[in-house]
Structure formats: structure tokens, C-alpha cells
Amino acid sequence: MNSENLSAETVVETQPQEKELKSPAKGPVMKAVLIKRGEFALSNSMVLPSFGVCLLGEEGTILVPGPNVLPILGVGNKDIKCSKCGYVLAMKIKREQVQNLTIKCPSCSCLNNL
Numbered sequence: 001m002n003s004e005n006l007s008a009e010t011v012v013e014t015q016p017q018e019k020e021l022k023s024p025a026k027g028p029v030m031k032a033v034l035i036k037r038g039e040f041a042l043s044n045s046m047v048l049p050s051f052g053v054c055l056l057g058e059e060g061t062i063l064v065p066g067p068n069v070l071p072i073l074g075v076g077n078k079d080i081k082c083s084k085c086g087y088v089l090a091m092k093i094k095r096e097q098v099q100n101l102t103i104k105c106p107s108c109s110c111l112n113n114l
């Protein structure tokens with residue numbers, strides 16, 4: 001599955017399968033948006049509206065943001081940067097909100113597993 005012009009909203013709207021994830025320490029329940037295997041071009045940011053939502057990718061899910069696009073934006077306090085060049089790949093998230101995703105850095109093209 002290869003999609004060249006799929007926007008962030010379209011990925012979430014056309015591929016959602018909500019699952020409830022319980023944290024092992026009796027914490028609150030999170031709703032997960034499952035992104036199917038494939039490579040998805042992002043022309044804008046994927047926004048996580050609250051702490052209770054997370055992005056969960058199937059094995060082989062790669063997000064490919066366009067130039068100067070911040071791939072994921074949330075409401076938490078953690079930033080995730082590219083392991084090679086330091087480009088910000090996810091800003092203001094809670095680390096548990098992004099699971100099993102690979103993001104191709106728009107600056108250096110390095111694949112970053114989250």
C-alpha cells in the first residue's frame with residue numbers, strides 16, 4: 001500500500017479502528033487510532049486532541065511528512081527528535097501516545113522508530 005498524497009486527516013479517517021488500551025498499572029483507559037500498514041505522506045500535522053488518544057501503527061507503518069511539516073502534535077510535555085539530525089518529529093505528546101510507528105525525517109530522511 002503506497003499513498004502519495006494522503007493527508008493526516010485522511011489517514012486517521014479512512015483507517016481508524018479504535019481499541020481501548022489499559023495501562024498495566026491500573027491507569028486510565030486510552031483510545032487508540034490504528035493506522036494500517038503502509039507508507040503515508042503527511043502534508044500537515046497529525047494532532048492528538050487529548051491525553052486519552054494514542055496513535056498505534058501496524059508493523060510496517062511509515063509516516064512520511066512533507067518538508068517543514070511537524071508530523072505529530074499533542075498536548076503533553078514530551079518532544080521526540082530525529083535520532084540523526086535532531087528534527088522535531090513529535091511535539092508536546094505523552095510518550096505512550098505514539099506506539100509502533102516509523103517516521104521518515106523530512107530533514108535528513110532517516111527512519112525513526114517510535
